[in-house]
Amino acid sequence: MSYQVIARRWRPKKFSDVVGQEHITRTIQNALRQGRLAHAFLFTGPRGVGKTSTARILARAVNCPNIDLHGEVEPCNECDTCRALFEDREMDVIEMDAASYTSVDDIRRINENCRLSPVAGQRKIYIIDEVHMLSKSAFNAFLKTLEEPPEHVIFILATTDVQKVPATILSRVQRFDFRPVQPADVAPHLKKICESEGWPAEDEALWLIARRAEGSLRDAEGLLDQVVSYAGNQVTLEATREVLGILPGDLMAEATRLLSGHRMAEVPAYLEQLALRGVDYTDLLKAMQGYWMDLVFLKEGLPVSGRMETEMQQMKEAGADLSIEDLFRLIRLAEGLEDALKWSTAPRVRFEVSFLRWATLDRVATIRDILDRLSGGEGSAVPERQAMTASQATAVSSPPPPPAPIVKPAPIKAETTPPTPPVPAAESTPTNAAASGEVDLETLRARWGEILAALRKRNQAAAAMAESSWILDSFDGRKLTVCCTMAGKFATDRMKESLPALAAAITDVCGITPIMAAGAPRTDVVKPVEKLAAKPPAERDDLFNSLMNRFGGVEIDPKKSREPR
Ligand SMILES: [Zn+2]
Structure with missing residues (x-):
């Protein structure tokens, strides 16, 4: 037959x-x-x-x-x-x-x-x-x-x-x-086929096929046919990549690791490897954008479809030092280069020069980082490179206290309900050396910059959230209530998850471990940075203007700039 x-x-x-x-x-x-x-x-x-x-x-x-x-x-x-x-x-x-x-x-x-x-x-x-x-x-x-x-x-x-x-x-x-069939449904189906046909199959290979089929089960089965006839009744990752013409995920992971760690010394060997493989640079740039976009999702704690658990772990490790802002910038750069390569007669050189430049790029610094640096009196003496590097900013031993949060004047008609009594977070850190009479709410607020720096060392994502949207609401010597200035369950849940890390950071800085509680969202509070940016240009103070001048700043809408393009 x-x-x-x-x-x-x-x-x-x-x-x-x-x-x-x-x-x-x-x-x-x-x-x-x-x-x-x-x-x-x-x-x-x-x-x-x-x-x-x-x-x-x-x-x-x-x-x-x-x-x-x-x-x-x-x-x-x-x-x-x-x-x-x-x-x-x-x-x-x-x-x-x-x-x-x-x-x-x-x-x-x-x-x-x-x-x-x-x-x-x-x-x-x-x-x-x-x-x-x-x-x-x-x-x-x-x-x-x-x-x-x-x-x-x-x-x-x-x-x-x-x-x-x-x-x-x-x-x-x-x-x-009828819906497109999800990779999570396709891969087990392919596995079942391989098992009953007696073909040894690697899970990674089946996932690769499932992703490539883009929702069509029939296409997935057709691709499996091709791989099996190419590799002789077995499904290996190697053969699958060759048949599908897919770039190995470790090429992307390696690129991310090099860019993340400024590993200039290793870049030439990587570029050489790409050239030896005869990689199509346009395909590679497309794959990089997809990889980094998925990494953004991972860092935001959002679900990523079609990647295996081990691969996601590898992605997180490769991009450990890149912030979400860094990743968005890399995606934009890769997109721009992809466009440029269409007209380039020497794509390899063009790619290599660009990649080298990306590896030297400093981290994207948030306005808050720069404010902290400037108000610390380290004015024009600070070299620009150092001032722009967030990771170095965290190394400063004692940054000065940031300005206290500004509370909006109460609206004439109270439309927002007053915050409800704080609900203790499920993940509260047990107290050990709390009840220290020397540390009060004012102290904690005054040392917020130091606490943030300590938190950043433990958990970058938590520090970014804390910086932009958390406030220390009340502290009775034992229990510290933290509120989020953004409404919505998502923001509050993320805050609750990160409270133990914040407690540890407070221990690092102040030597006490408060019991952490999450209060109701305080949308009536505007963080200083947002307030500053929200002012019309005429009302902005000298600090903002000097920042713009020093760094040749361009005004952007922080919300829009976070949107993936
Ligand atoms: Zn019948």
Whole structure:
């Protein structure tokens, strides 16, 4: 027997075999169980996600005499009716591709034939694929039948382009939207195939295929076919990369590690390696942007789809010293270079020069870092490079206290409810040397800059959040209540998670370990930096203007600049 491609051999035979569309198969099974099946369905969704397969399973289920409506509601796949469908000799199921039969006459034939009773089963099922290809007059001819179909007929229309299906049709069908199949569903499916075929397979390779298939299960199975025939009935990461032409993830990790750590000495060897591999620099830049964007998500604690746990760990380590601002800047630089390479006659040189320059770039400093440095009296004597480097700023032994948070004047009509009594955080740090009478709220606020620096050493992300949106609200000698100036559960949850780190930073600086509590959000408080930026230019003080002049600053909207481009 000749080789059958995976997609064909593994075509789902039961509703439970359909991958990633449970929301649809369950609804259809329930309708079958309750005897409330519609007369016309529309299956929409991208290619290769299971529309036609589901239509065929439904066609079998409708006529299978052995279906157990009280049990699993699946066709038996063994009776004569079911087998006839597998062997394409079932008279009551008519499949047609609207791409080849688009005319009015084709539809008229359906209209006439569907009036005839089914040959063997109880129902006659028409599966019309790519239904959006029908001509306008064909749709009109079809409409009448769709409005009043004979009792014994079920129409299943399928399309990849629902926009082209007229509204008159849409209103007469029960519509099911098939989703792109997620890598997290595709990879286990591929693993199941490999196991049952007896092909040794590496998980990383299967994930790579799952990602590359971009939601199409059929594409994923096709790619698996290619890898298996290339590598001889096994699925290795190496072979998968070669077949798919995918750049190894460690190339991206290595680039990130070099840029993150300013490892200039190692850059030439890396560039040499790229050249030896014959890497396409445009592809590499695209992959880098995707990698860094995912790293931003990881740093923000947001879910990243399609990467394995080990890979995500590797990403975090590689980019440990890069802030989110640094990553956004790198993404912009890579994007710009990708554009420039389109017109370059010497892409390799262009890439190498740019990459070298990126490796020398200093960290993006926040305005607050610069303010701290300047108000510390380290004026013009500080070399620019040092002043711009946030990591060095943290090394300063005792930065001066930052200005105290400015409280907005109370609005005439109190629209915001006053903060509720603080709720102790679940992750409160147990006290050990608390109740020190010498440290009070004013002391903590005065040493906030030092505390931030200590926190930054422990947890950069927490320090960034603390700097921009946390305030020390109250302290009774034991319990310290911290509030977030941003509303929303997300901000508060992130703050709660980081309170133990803040407590440890306070211990580092002040020698006490307060019991930490998260207070209600204080959206009535404006942090000094925001306040400064929010002033109209005429009202800005000399400090701001001197900053702008010193660094050749350009005003940007901090919210907009965080948006990924
Ligand atoms: Zn059957």
